[in-house]
Amino acid sequence: MTAFVTLEDVSHAYGGDTSAPAVEGLSISINEGEFAAVVGPSGCGKSTLMKLATGLQFPFKGKVRIAGEAVDKPLKIAGMAFQAPTLLPWRTTLENLLLPLEIVQPHRSEMRRKRHEFVARAENLLTSVGLRDQGGKFPWELSGGMQQRTSLCRALIHEPKLLMLDEPFGALDAFTREELWCVIRDLQAARKITVCLVTHDLREAVFLADRVFVMSARPGRIVVERKIDIPRPRDLDVTFTPAFQDIVHELRSHIVKTRR
Amino acid sequence: MKNRSLAITLSPWLYTLALFAIWEASVWIFSIPVFFLPPPSTIAVAIYDYWPAIYRNSLITLWATLVGFGLAVGFGLLLGLVIGWSRSIYAGLYPLMIGFNAIPKVAVVPILVLWFGIGFVPAVLTAFLISFFPIVVNVATGLATIEPELEDVLKALGASKLDIMRKVGIPRTLPYFFGSLKVAITLAFVGTVISESVASNNGIGNLMLQAQAQFQVPLIFAGLIALAVEGIVMYWLMAVLEKRMTGWAQRSGFAQN
Ligand SMILES: Nc1ncnc2c1ncn2[C@@H]1O[C@H](COP(=O)(O)OP(=O)(O)OP(=O)(O)O)[C@@H](O)[C@H]1O
Ligand SMILES: [Mg+2]
Numbered sequence: 001m002t003a004f005v006t007l008e009d010v011s012h013a014y015g016g017d018t019s020a021p022a023v024e025g026l027s028i029s030i031n032e033g034e035f036a037a038v039v040g041p042s043g044c045g046k047s048t049l050m051k052l053a054t055g056l057q058f059p060f061k062g063k064v065r066i067a068g069e070a071v072d073k074p075l076k077i078a079g080m081a082f083q084a085p086t087l088l089p090w091r092t093t094l095e096n097l098l099l100p101l102e103i104v105q106p107h108r109s110e111m112r113r114k115r116h117e118f119v120a121r122a123e124n125l126l127t128s129v130g131l132r133d134q135g136g137k138f139p140w141e142l143s144g145g146m147q148q149r150t151s152l153c154r155a156l157i158h159e160p161k162l163l164m165l166d167e168p169f170g171a172l173d174a175f176t177r178e179e180l181w182c183v184i185r186d187l188q189a190a191r192k193i194t195v196c197l198v199t200h201d202l203r204e205a206v207f208l209a210d211r212v213f214v215m216s217a218r219p220g221r222i223v224v225e226r227k228i229d230i231p232r233p234r235d236l237d238v239t240f241t242p243a244f245q246d247i248v249h250e251l252r253s254h255i256v257k258t259r260r
Numbered sequence: 261m262k263n264r265s266l267a268i269t270l271s272p273w274l275y276t277l278a279l280f281a282i283w284e285a286s287v288w289i290f291s292i293p294v295f296f297l298p299p300p301s302t303i304a305v306a307i308y309d310y311w312p313a314i315y316r317n318s319l320i321t322l323w324a325t326l327v328g329f330g331l332a333v334g335f336g337l338l339l340g341l342v343i344g345w346s347r348s349i350y351a352g353l354y355p356l357m358i359g360f361n362a363i364p365k366v367a368v369v370p371i372l373v374l375w376f377g378i379g380f381v382p383a384v385l386t387a388f389l390i391s392f393f394p395i396v397v398n399v400a401t402g403l404a405t406i407e408p409e410l411e412d413v414l415k416a417l418g419a420s421k422l423d424i425m426r427k428v429g430i431p432r433t434l435p436y437f438f439g440s441l442k443v444a445i446t447l448a449f450v451g452t453v454i455s456e457s458v459a460s461n462n463g464i465g466n467l468m469l470q471a472q473a474q475f476q477v478p479l480i481f482a483g484l485i486a487l488a489v490e491g492i493v494m495y496w497l498m499a500v501l502e503k504r505m506t507g508w509a510q511r512s513g514f515a516q517n
Contacts, residue, residue, distance in 0.1 A: 054416045076418030086410045090431050090508045099427065103419045138508065158417070 010062030040215030079155030094135030306478035328387025340399025398440035402433030
């Protein structure tokens with residue numbers, strides 16, 4: 001196991017190093033192919049952690065490395081999805097999916113030549129999240145859950161090595177959410193991508209992750225690291241077992257402690 | 261449903277007719293003298309009598325307005341993109357533009373006359389000066405309000421600033437841009453007429469000034485009507501254009517019934 005994402009003793013403040021830091025002394029290491037989940041109280045710096053790891057923000061102290069290399073500009077290999085689907089309303093669902101391919105090299109220069117292939121790839125991806133034949137619709141013609149699936153597909157279309165998910169299921173109902181857990185679980189298993197998932201839902205974290213990291217209140221840092229050794233492939237039924245519930249309870253008590 | 265949409269298509273005409281009817285009636289009832297407020301029927305006669313002059317001058321005004329408006333669109337779009345592109349250019353230029361916009365354009369006309377003489381050129385330039393500001397502001401606003409999350413998604417793919425501008429900035433600015441055209445075209449008419457009534461031998465503005473000097477009150481009002489018609493037609497064209505280009509941005513049912 002090699003470390004893929006590493007943050008070492010990182011501190012970051014949005015208003016420069018004189019203002020109150022959002023994260024302080026934050027260290028985390030995520031292995032290649034690992035599924036990591038980050039939980040913590042609201043405003044503790046989880047989204048900030050994501051931005052630091054992808055080079056969208058730079059810390060005033062500490063080091064950020066991806067695949068052994070220091071991050072000094074935005075990554076080119078990351079797929080991201082947020083709580084809001086952030087799709088472009090003037091593009092159809094399919095065209096929204098193609099957007100990353102219009103930007104990331106080498107696909108970008110191949111866009112013209114391989115367009116058919118790319119469209120087929122996008123359609124496959126849509127099918128895999130249960131959106132078969134919906135590509136021609138505009139995002140605003142889709143339900144919230146369908147938009148969120150599209151947003152996930154967009155994060156995956158260019159086959160990123162690193163997938164960053166910031167509460168991507170937060171706005172969904174419980175059933176759709178569980179359905180998408182399985183989608184993400186299968187995609188990660190099939191492609192062995194490294195995933196970093198920020199969530200408020202402890203069941204979600206335990207069900208999906210290999211390791212769960214608990215952050216302290218602002219300024220955030222990692223206070224607990226919990227390995228989840230429930231064997232894979234995991235089925236939704238596993239969430240009703242006592243062993244699973246115990247882990248959820250344990251994490252919950254850690255968070256309660258950080259809030260005090 | 262069908263009746264309803266028919267009613268909506270007809271209602272502008274009905275309201276206009278009603279306005280003229282009330283106007284006509286008021287003039288008769290209160291026996292307002294023609295040299296104070298002529299009734300629509302008298303104005304219609306004036307339009308008929310002076311049709312060649314009204315037609316010729318309307319075209320001149322329209323042409324000056326369109327040229328000034330065209331300049332404003334090109335220049336406004338360019339400046340808006342530049343201002344939306346860079347925070348420092350924005351900070352530097354914005355106060356200047358606000359100051360400039362606060363200057364009454366009628367005060368600028370003498371300077372334009374000094375530089376370019378009277379006639380077509382100052383009319384075009386006044387139309388341009390008065391109408392480019394809303395375009396700049398709207399384009400710059402559209403660019404400045406890109407959702408940060410969307411920007412992050414693209415940046416994490418390695419998108420350059422130019423990429424973000426092309427894929428997101430410009431498309432999402434289009435509704436703002438086309439919306440501003442409706443405001444700009446009507447302002448452009450105002451600019452042209454201001455300049456024509458101060459410094460020209462042609463155009464509706466000049467026609468109205470001359471009619472005033474000769475105390476031909478119905479002709480003054482005929483000029484006003486000609487301007488109003490031109491303004492409505494151009495506004496309507498811009499609205500159609502807006503709808504055509506940015507249908508995706510107008511999906512709210514809020515203003516549709
Ligand atoms: N763009 C910004 N400018 C200034 N301060 C910010 C900015 N973004 C976040 N912060 C501050 O940094 C802290 C951490 O924010 P962050 O968004 O990382 O929290 P979070 O853990 O993701 O919270 P939540 O769970 O509610 O999404 C917060 O206290 C917030 O006020
Ligand atoms: Mg957050």
